[in-house]
Amino acid sequence: MTRYILRRILLAILLLVLVSALSYFLFTVLPDADPAQLGAGQQSPTFLGYMKEIFLHFNFGYSYRYHQSVLSLIVDRLPATLSLIVGAGLLSVALSIPVGVITATRRGQRFDRIAMGTALGIVSMPVFWLGLILLYLFASDIGKIPILPGANSYAGLTADPGQWFKSLILPWLMLGATAAAIYSSLLRTRMLEVMGEDYVLSARAKGVPEPRVIWRHGAGAAIPAVVPVLGLEIGGLIGAVVLTEVVFRINGVGLLSYEAIHHSDFPTVQGTVLFVTMLLVIVRLIVDIVYAYLDPRVSFA
Amino acid sequence: MSFGPSRILLDAEASARAPEVDFGDISTVSPDLLLWRRFRSSRAAKISAAAIIVLLVIAILAPLVVDIIGVTGPNVRNASTLNSFGLPTGPSFAHPFGVDDMGRDVLARVIYGARIALLVGICGTLIATVAGAAIGLVAGVYGGWIETVLMGAVDLFLAFPMVLLGLGIGDACRVSGCGGGVIEPGTGTVIFIVVLCSFPYVARSVRRRVVSLRDEEFVFAARSLGASTSRILYRELLPNLMAPLIVYAVVLIPTNILLEAALSFLGVGISSPTADWGQMISGAGNDILSGNAAWWYLVFPGLALLLTVLAFNLVGDVLLVALRSPTTSDP
Numbered sequence: 001m002t003r004y005i006l007r008r009i010l011l012a013i014l015l016l017v018l019v020s021a022l023s024y025f026l027f028t029v030l031p032d033a034d035p036a037q038l039g040a041g042q043q044s045p046t047f048l049g050y051m052k053e054i055f056l057h058f059n060f061g062y063s064y065r066y067h068q069s070v071l072s073l074i075v076d077r078l079p080a081t082l083s084l085i086v087g088a089g090l091l092s093v094a095l096s097i098p099v100g101v102i103t104a105t106r107r108g109q110r111f112d113r114i115a116m117g118t119a120l121g122i123v124s125m126p127v128f129w130l131g132l133i134l135l136y137l138f139a140s141d142i143g144k145i146p147i148l149p150g151a152n153s154y155a156g157l158t159a160d161p162g163q164w165f166k167s168l169i170l171p172w173l174m175l176g177a178t179a180a181a182i183y184s185s186l187l188r189t190r191m192l193e194v195m196g197e198d199y200v201l202s203a204r205a206k207g208v209p210e211p212r213v214i215w216r217h218g219a220g221a222a223i224p225a226v227v228p229v230l231g232l233e234i235g236g237l238i239g240a241v242v243l244t245e246v247v248f249r250i251n252g253v254g255l256l257s258y259e260a261i262h263h264s265d266f267p268t269v270q271g272t273v274l275f276v277t278m279l280l281v282i283v284r285l286i287v288d289i290v291y292a293y294l295d296p297r298v299s300f301a
Numbered sequence: 302m303s304f305g306p307s308r309i310l311l312d313a314e315a316s317a318r319a320p321e322v323d324f325g326d327i328s329t330v331s332p333d334l335l336l337w338r339r340f341r342s343s344r345a346a347k348i349s350a351a352a353i354i355v356l357l358v359i360a361i362l363a364p365l366v367v368d369i370i371g372v373t374g375p376n377v378r379n380a381s382t383l384n385s386f387g388l389p390t391g392p393s394f395a396h397p398f399g400v401d402d403m404g405r406d407v408l409a410r411v412i413y414g415a416r417i418a419l420l421v422g423i424c425g426t427l428i429a430t431v432a433g434a435a436i437g438l439v440a441g442v443y444g445g446w447i448e449t450v451l452m453g454a455v456d457l458f459l460a461f462p463m464v465l466l467g468l469g470i471g472d473a474c475r476v477s478g479c480g481g482g483v484i485e486p487g488t489g490t491v492i493f494i495v496v497l498c499s500f501p502y503v504a505r506s507v508r509r510r511v512v513s514l515r516d517e518e519f520v521f522a523a524r525s526l527g528a529s530t531s532r533i534l535y536r537e538l539l540p541n542l543m544a545p546l547i548v549y550a551v552v553l554i555p556t557n558i559l560l561e562a563a564l565s566f567l568g569v570g571i572s573s574p575t576a577d578w579g580q581m582i583s584g585a586g587n588d589i590l591s592g593n594a595a596w597w598y599l600v601f602p603g604l605a606l607l608l609t610v611l612a613f614n615l616v617g618d619v620l621l622v623a624l625r626s627p628t629t630s631d632p
Binding site: 018019022023026027028030031032125126128129133135136141142232234239240242243247249257261262266270272277280281 | 463464618
């Protein structure tokens, strides 16, 4: 186990270095006009200088617009992004576990077809469009049925907890439903596989009650099996988080990079992309290690 | 959003049990034929495929279609369609989808928007599938350090969140393109981003399939008859990969159409005045948020996007399930 964890950590460090190198190549070498020079006439750093700044000084660049280091800008806005992700994540887990398990046990029946049809519809939905429609319908300032705070109403948790909660209801629902649509159909597929295993058959044969077969023997094996795929899905959902922040004007990291694009603040764009990617590498490392504890077979593979 | 990629990886990882339909004696049917039969047995997939073909025709013949319907072109600004306050007017007989804030016909722009969406979605996916298949095949067949390096590179691209990678590259290449003039700003850059974001999924899945195929008897047989590696690659492995590759492509197209729209929405994709769904939604959104109640130029491009993506997803869904059933993997 220790060897496995050590190997994963070393691999993650290597990945962090390579990710930084690739981002230097994609954002500085590849473009024909050096974006850093277009901005403020600065010289863009050499490759070694760039890597040194990131790994020795944790310097992700300097914003033209705010005259502040990009890292401090990101840290300021991380709480808003995390509030969004944690709330939507909890909601999606609470939705997708029952939906994924029940649809699998009632395969082909009405509930399964309705739930999976809805999931496909949500997945096909452009999340930014859905957000704007929701605002048009329900936002308190411009909505037809003004019941919830609209865009630009986000307040920090410590500043105004009530406003924080109310302003995040719509974004949470939207993002949570998007994630739940993906997770529940992944879980359904896994669950269908697990329910066909021999040990499920033998559990039934020896007279274990059906709910216990479904939840203990079935879901108990299917839910952990989805976890490694989640690590990859997080990458896709980050995109949805950025779009949600932009639509609802939640002052998070996604909105930071969006505004930077429209102010030609290239270092901020580049810095946020790299920072979030590196954060994701670390999150995936943690997911992998936790998973190895849950399922000891992994460390022998 | 973003659904296909993880489903492709899941497919390559494992296969569900119990085929839903019985096709008689499976052993006489090739995987490609089986896939086709599954497709034909699904009404939703057939209707969706018909809708996609209609959409393709409309997109290709956009100028003609706009002419026949009799609305003004996508970039014609008609001030007389704005009301006395200078606000756009809603759906009417002359403009079925209404006009936008500049007096441009929304229906014509939605029709022209299909061109960009399908061009980027289909071309980008095709390039990504070919590139991904080549990388996955070479890695799987040669193994050793070649496999380690290639798959390491693939994992490196997978480490970046799709939309953020697009945001960075799109912003960097927005002004004067990139790659020494090869990739132009606008459509070229968006296709480049789409390819970078989707080829890793194809490469990974193809490699997994190759790894399981390369120990099959027919590959052994070919090798013991003295076939070269390249012959095994082209004549033995590639034909067995055609069915999965087609499915991967169909599953990736809707993801890539959504990615294109998202990038244009964020301002790093297709820029004005070219008609594009994501960019239309972005413009409408700004107006809606500032209190303008002109819902029509927000609703229609989004509906077009939703229905297009849904049609591709319905076809992809049926094909993925067919591909995943065990009867296709061991005929």
